[in-house]
Amino acid sequence: xKRVNGILLLDKPEGMPSxxxxxxxxxxxxxxxxxHAGTLDPxxxxxxxxxxxxxxxxxxxxxxxxxxxxxxIRLGVETDTLDxxxxxxxxxxxxxxxxADLADLxxxxxxxxxxxxxxxxxxxxxxxxxxxxxxxxxPVFKPPRTVRIHHLSVTRAAPPDVHIRVTCSGGTYIRTLAxxxxxxxxxxxxxxxxxxxxxxxxxxxxxxxxxxxTEMAEARLLEQALRPMTDALPHLPVIRTDQRTADRILxxxxxxxxxxxxxxxxxxxxxxxxxEFVQILGPDGRLLAVLSREKEEGAYKYSCVFNEVC
Numbered sequence: 203x204k205r206v207n208g209i210l211l212l213d214k215p216e217g218m219p220s221x222x223x224x225x226x227x228x229x230x231x232x233x234x235x236x237x238h239a240g241t242l243d244p245x246x247x248x249x250x251x252x253x254x255x256x257x258x259x260x261x262x263x264x265x266x267x268x269x270x271x272x273x274x275i276r277l278g279v280e281t282d283t284l285d286x287x288x289x290x291x292x293x294x295x296x297x298x299x300x301x302a303d304l305a306d307l308x309x310x311x312x313x314x315x316x317x318x319x320x321x322x323x324x325x326x327x328x329x330x331x332x333x334x335x336x337x338x339x340x341p342v343f344k345p346p347r348t349v350r351i352h353h354l355s356v357t358r359a360a361p362p363d364v365h366i367r368v369t370c371s372g373g374t375y376i377r378t379l380a381x382x383x384x385x386x387x388x389x390x391x392x393x394x395x396x397x398x399x400x401x402x403x404x405x406x407x408x409x410x411x412x413x414x415x416t417e418m419a420e421a422r423l424l425e426q427a428l429r430p431m432t433d434a435l436p437h438l439p440v441i442r443t444d445q446r447t448a449d450r451i452l453x454x455x456x457x458x459x460x461x462x463x464x465x466x467x468x469x470x471x472x473x474x475x476x477x478e479f480v481q482i483l484g485p486d487g488r489l490l491a492v493l494s495r496e497k498e499e500g501a502y503k504y505s506c507v508f509n510e511v512c
Contacts, residue, residue, distance in 0.1 A: 206235075206255035206256075207255035207256040207508065208253075208254055208255070208425070209251060209404075209431065210227065210252040210254065210410075210415070210427055210429075211249065211251060211408050211409040212249070212250045212252050212409055212415065213247070214242050214246070214248060214398075214412075215411075216244075216245060217244060218244060220241035220242055220250065224236055226412070227252050227415070230415065230424060231419070231424060234254050235254065236253065237252075238250060239251035239260075239261045242396075243285065244287070245286065245395075246395075246396040246397065248271070248399060249399060249401050249405070249406045249409050251401055251404060254428065256431070257431050259506050259508075260434050260435070260506075263475060263479065264435070266371070266372030267470060268352065268371060268400075269369070269370060269398060269400060270370075270400035271368050271396055271397065272357070272365070272366070272396075273376050273380065273393055273394075274363050274393070275364045275365075275380040275383060275391050276363055276393070276394035277361055277384055277387065277390070277391045278293060278294050278295065278390065279362075279390065279392055280293075280390040281392045283321075283377070284380065285377050285396075286394050288392070292390055293390075294389040294390050297389060299361065301356075301359065307383055311379065311386075312354050313350065314348055315348070315350075316348055317349050317378045319346075319347065319375060319378070320375055320377055349371050349375075350370065350371040350374075351368060351370050351379070352371070353369040354366065355367050377392070377393045381393075402434070402437075403437075403468060404433075415427060432481070435481050435489070435492075437466050437468055437469060437470035437476060438466055438476060438481045438492070439463035439465060439466055439481070440464040440481055440483055441460050441463050441482050442461070442464070442483050443484060443485065443490070448484040448485065448490055451482060452507065454504065454507055457503075457504075460502065477495070479492050479493065480493050480495065490507070490508060491504060491505070491506060491507045491508060493505055
């Protein structure tokens with residue numbers, strides 16, 4: 203690959219662990235540094251953002267951005283993993299639910315809500331992933347945390363299956379949402395299927411399948427699938443520089459006075475990244491650096507410098 207710094211939008215297939223997928227892409231990319239901007243559970247499918255080269259340093263700036271999912275809640279059956287891959291722990295009769303009941307339920311779970319992270323998750327307790335402790339039968343506890351559900355609707359109801367669409371803040375567990383909604387209906391539930399359709403500024407419609415990416419790599423065309431790093435940061439204000447300033451920034455020299463930032467192209471609904479960071483573009487429009495704001499107005503310090511062709 204000639205251009206190794208970029209973003210690859212992948213349509214993850216069901217049944218494949220995210221880590222295995224990243225390793226597969228790394229091999230296809232010739233061993234270039236490869237990372238991601240958010241995993242999916244093995245049973246889930248949909249949009250995964252793969253980062254290559256210096257783009258791996260961008261993940262912290264949009265890893266926790268908003269995401270959209272299509273899911274299937276299966277009423278009446280609870281499992282230890284809160285999804286269909288786990289062991290059944292309880293079974294209850296499914297009550298009759300009307301369209302109005304489901305609409306009320308969606309409204310109840312829209313906005314800021316508290317979630318208990320699932321025991322089978324990659325979150326860590328004393329440095330050990332929770333799922334490892336849970337598999338060993340060890341006690342697992344993570345305190346509830348606040349997440350935000352921006353939009354929640356039922357797209358189809360055919361009990362025991364209820365199809366939902368949800369747009370939420372990063373860090374939201376749709377498995378927990380499904381279980382909590384089932385508990386609220388009095389019959390319990392688990393998440394039967396999940397597909398991520400959007401993450402931050404990216405959409406599944408622009409993603410390629412693993413088969414397509416493999417074909418492109420074998421034809422030495424993988425770099426054509428990479429998107430520029432600036433595509434990941436529409437939520438950050440922009441400062442455009444001349445060539446002289448760009449050269450100073452690329453070599454990490456002290457920052458000169460910089461012009462006032464332009465507002466973000468796409469303000470983020472969650473978080474305050476725009477209040478903390480700005481992106482620096484060179485005269486050719488490529489990403490040079492991300493700077494963090496100092497307390498003093500108009501003062502910045504380096505956060506990341508991208509001194510390779512992006």
